[in-house]
Amino acid sequence: MALDPRRALLEIFEAAVSAVxxxxxxxxxxxxxxxxxxxxxxxxxxxxxxxxxxxxxxxxxxxxxxxxxxxxxxxxxxxxxxxxxxxxxxxxxxxxxxxxxxxxxxxxxxxxxxxxxxxxxxxxxxxxxxxxxxxxxxxxxxxxxxxxxxxxxxxxxxxxxxxxxxxxxxxxxxxxxxxxxxxxxxxxxxxxxxxxxxxxxxxxxxxxxxxxxxxxxxxxxxxxxxxxxxxxxxxxxxxxxxxxxRPEDAKQAAARAARERGLAVTCEAEPLAGDALAAGARLATRLLQSGPRRVHVWGGETTVRLPYAPGRGGRNQSLALAAAVVLRGHPHSFLLAAGTDGTDGPTDDAGALVDGETITRGEAAGLSASGALARADAGTFLEASGDLIRTGPTGTNVMDLVLGLRLPP
CATH class of the missing domain: 3.40.50.10180 (Glycerate kinase, MOFRL-like N-terminal domain)
Known part of the structure; x- marks a missing residue:
């Protein structure tokens, strides 16, 4: 049975959250x-x-x-x-x-x-x-x-x-x-x-x-x-x-869930930190260099420097959109970034699950990814591209989880 990559990443995230x-x-x-x-x-x-x-x-x-x-x-x-x-x-x-x-x-x-x-x-x-x-x-x-x-x-x-x-x-x-x-x-x-x-x-x-x-x-x-x-x-x-x-407990649970689906796993030891936009680009580049049918698991928290009158979104949405810019044109690459507590910044969204077509979908709605990132308005773009994740309260809070998956062409 063919793997549905978006469904698989969502299920892996849910398994990680349930474990903690x-x-x-x-x-x-x-x-x-x-x-x-x-x-x-x-x-x-x-x-x-x-x-x-x-x-x-x-x-x-x-x-x-x-x-x-x-x-x-x-x-x-x-x-x-x-x-x-x-x-x-x-x-x-x-x-x-x-x-x-x-x-x-x-x-x-x-x-x-x-x-x-x-x-x-x-x-x-x-x-x-x-x-x-x-x-x-x-x-x-x-x-x-x-x-x-x-x-x-x-x-x-x-x-x-x-x-x-x-x-x-x-x-x-x-x-x-x-x-x-x-x-x-x-x-x-x-x-x-x-x-x-x-x-x-x-x-x-x-x-x-x-x-x-x-x-x-x-x-x-x-x-x-x-x-x-x-x-x-x-x-x-x-x-x-x-x-x-602990955050590590969630990472290990995600790794187990990925292996149960027949996927190879790289559990990244270095905690996520620093600027969300830089982290998103870095993680997407790492994902594109990875072998197929491999899940990368990152944990931690990035930061976003907010402009005056910021738009909609949080650090995970910003990270995901920055990653989507790098993943553009790579239709078999997927990245999920979400808060394990079910919220991302002052929004009701947990984060986003982007892929190689995210930017194209958002631009079709008349939006600019670079403009959204500059305004800290990633949530507006990701809503238009259909990539936001909403879980509601999860019953835990062990920082953020980022999952990347590449499939063969």
């Missing part, structure tokens, strides 16, 4: 390592609801109380309050969620055991700011960071400076309670300091990220932000941190 589903990973961990007694649950991130559901499935009545904070549109029915908030740019609901979180913690008994479920997106979804800072400053901070082209690690170092929750400050709020954190990693190297801006771990790098390009008012707030707890502080004594799903 937050509910599944949390349930399996807690069944293998059950807590000694009842726990009070805090779940924050784009995968917060599935992770909380996994905890409920594993522990049942062993969860005494819970508070869940997730992205608008990602909420689902749970036995505990679910608070939707803004992402990627925080909103008033993000600050309200921060207030509710602090109230919840104050109500916990000092000898309570706490289960924190953490996933990507937490940085924007929940916040408590120092005196003198408000929502307008928080929005301005995130808009500046997103437009600056900084990677996620650099962005989180800056966010921590202006937060009363991030950078180990949540550990200080929960101390002296014993806290188990189960995390879904969305950062390079799975560094706990950068997952959700590291609310439960110390980070000596806070303050090291240059902020000379920040707007003056933001720079003043950042320079006078309150200190964070340092390595060795007693507030970290009762914290245990476990990563239950």
């Amino acid at each position: 589903n937050g509910a599944r990973r949390v349930r399996e961990f807690l069944q293998a390592h059950p807590p000694a007694g009842p726990v009070h649950l805090i779940a924050v991130g784009k995968a917060a609801c599935p992770m909380a559901r996994g905890a409920a499935e594993a522990l049942g009545d062993g969860v005494r109380r819970g508070l869940v904070i997730t992205k608008h549109g990602y909420a689902e029915p749970l036995p505990w309050p679910v608070l939707p908030a803004g992402h990627p740019v925080p909103d008033s609901a993000s600050l309200a969620a921060g207030d509710r979180l602090l109230e919840y913690i104050k109500e916990l008994p000092p000898d309570a055991s706490v289960l924190v479920l953490l996933s990507g997106g937490a940085s924007a979804l929940v916040e408590r700011l120092p005196e003198g800072a408000g929502l307008e400053h928080l929005r301005s901070l995130n808009e500046w960071i997103l437009a600056s082209g900084r990677d996620i690690s650099a962005a989180n170092r800056i966010r921590k400076r202006l937060s009363l929750i991030k950078g180990g400050r949540l550990a200080a709020l929960l101390s002296p309670r014993k806290t188990l954190c189960l995390a879904v990693s969305d950062v390079p190297g799975d560094d706990p300091r950068y997952i959700g801006s590291g609310p439960l771990v110390a980070d000596a790098s806070i303050g090291q990220e240059p902020i000379d390009d920040a707007p003056p008012e933001l720079r003043a707030l950042l320079e006078h932000a309150p200190p964070v707890p340092v390595e060795g502080d007693p507030v970290f004594t009762g914290v245990r941190f476990e990563i239950v799903a």
